[in-house]
Amino acid sequence: MLDKTKLRDDVARMTSDASDATPQSESKTFKAAFADLVRGWNQYELWLQLGWQDIKQRYRRSTLGPLWITIATGVMAVALGLLYSMLFQIDIAYFLPHVTVGFIIWGFLSGCINEGSNVFIDNEGLIKQLPSALSVHVYRLVWRQALFLAHNLVIWVILLIIFDIPVTWKMLMAIPALALLIINGVWVAMFFGIIATRFRDVAPLLEALVQLAFYVTPIVWTTETLKQQGGEVANRAMIAEINPLFHYLEIVRQPMVGGEAAAYHWWIVLACTFVGLGLALLTMRQWRFRVSYWV
Template structure:
């Protein structure tokens, strides 16, 4: 049996997957919100392409590695254990309560920060594919979000271990984690698309986002709890309410609360849904205005 020419086969697959759809040619070339939405839909229909490319990214990154992506899981687990044990002593919170809070927060944060920081360079890093393949611009966005979703799935292994070590009565509320994850992934799409376009046009945006993500890590309740500040009362409790002005706090809560068996007020869902709709509209506006210019900017 002759060995497969993988490079030739991959190119043939890419050509087949990215073949233009004549029915959408006119609408995709217009400068309207409908055309921007059509790009998102066309890219989603090319799922064979971005699924394959995303999986190839992971295999390439961990080539010749024994554990592969599990290295990310190990690193996240070690960090969660160290921060959980340290801050549980500083804040005088039981480890069984605080460690799951920190762990799930770090897992979710890995996805959010990955979409923001890597999303800023998504089109720059894929310059060759953008110029050579007639695929939808959103294909590269789905590729990154798919890769980050795989990392998120790997890191959830840590949560499973914690639930076994510190048993909790999760109940039916655990099912709420599914729509919460879906909302998180949808937000990953618009965040990657918006910052990808803006950072491609203005190259100073990427390092700025690096610093901003670092700042957001400290002001988002990941290694601290809002309940700890509220318990102190007085002026500190009033300042703790400022955390609710941070949208990432609500994203954390809608996923973390079902996974650790905590109560979840309904207003968190409304904030996340509102931010999702607003973010999608913002990304569509950016696509409508600038998506044709991305190939010239990279």
Template sequence: MTSAPGDATPPSKSKTWAMAWSDLVRGWGQHELWLQLGWQDIKQRYRRSTLGPLWITIATGVMSLALGLLYSMLFQIDVAKFLPHVTVGFIVWGFISGCIKDGANVFIENEGLIKQLPSALSVHVYRLVWRQLLFFAHNMVIWLLLVIIFRIPLTWHTLLAVPALLLLVLNGVWVTMLFGIIATRFRDVAPLLEALVQLLFYVTPIVWTTETLKQQGGEVAQRALLAEINPLYHYLEIVRAPLIDKPLAGYHWWIVLGCTAVGLVITLFAMKQMRFRVPYWV
């Protein structure tokens, strides 16, 4: 078997931990390339549009407002508390779901570049995560409006959102790389992930809160504990809680850090075993 395009290293020598890590490092070093490509993706998506990327913010804002008002009436929760919960939840969820769903097709959609451009495989991963981060930044305009309208206090606690977001981005990298490799080899994985993400949306406290369920008592309160099993809840909470001035329990951080470490190890193993085969699978 010959080596991958743009990579003179034989496959037998590519299956090492050092080569897997080297791909991530080389890809990061080519930041000018993936930064430009990611920004170009945004411009191309809204080409000839009058409002351009503002449609990202408008769509998220309208959906958050509609569901926030609806569920605040159903659950009888103060809008000033519930609307920021829903809105920031939507913003963070957009980043998470984008990395999962788009990540499954990241190599398939870049077939031409992978076969012709001599760059690290991780360049396409960084490009996608950077694009999702730009979407996130656009949507944060809505959070600023909520801060002004509902007078959400900005304290030192708010700064916890910065390391939380960095953790989210790091997880976006390994999620995109891992699912990208697997879905390139097994094409049924992408639609499966699409359906799974939709299911996870309903079992993640975005348009509902665990506090509301716990206040009901009995079996309803016990069901609220099921949210703790969902790791996406903890990723969501470490970013959302500081931004809406909500207390954040320390165990959320430990769960996220644990999932991050395990995910990185699994991803490096997948890269070690299958990275060099991706150009032949696309």
């Protein structure tokens, strides 16, 4: 059973040094915004514990606990993988890992976007009562999503065994790719979290857009299938290249299924990461001190 008194005491102890933090009266600078990110990172004991407690609280009194995450993702991936492999007449040994890994990565991306838009609203009590860095709540959310991702990776390991996918050194490229996903999860949650706290219509709008993005991103279909058909259909496959989420998927999915992501996927993701971090810092510089009044 969760010891709320102990957790409250731990939270108070880990934020006791926040009185030395940058005051709200300080001028708006990128240095102060970056300092918030650093200060929040240094409070890792706080957001690690809070994120872990989120998992325990969500599956409290459940027999399987977080394994329900894995089961739900696995069932959905297998069902859609089998269905679309028959519709597109694609070898199941190739298509099922493609769909499954796509689902796993998509779960992390959509979670950071959808839950990120409500990250400060959901933590209204902590924001008003605890003098911690604003980024603590973002790190907590991304850590929680990373735990979900880790649970779902069990499905990928099972697929490696079932389809006898060879384990090669190329798969190690998935590690820096996952690190990039996590970094992007931070700026996405911070940027949309601040914007959606000020404009409450942003959160439901993002949810609708994420749902739409799922269908236009090669998760349950492949660009190779469209290109093989030739003509206008092949040209439409090039439209998928405009979708940045496609490139995020590819740098992780290709190494995990035994392939190799093209270099341009990495360059596009790196460019989006730097632009996104810049937007997040700009947003923090302008409005981070107002979040406590908006929630």
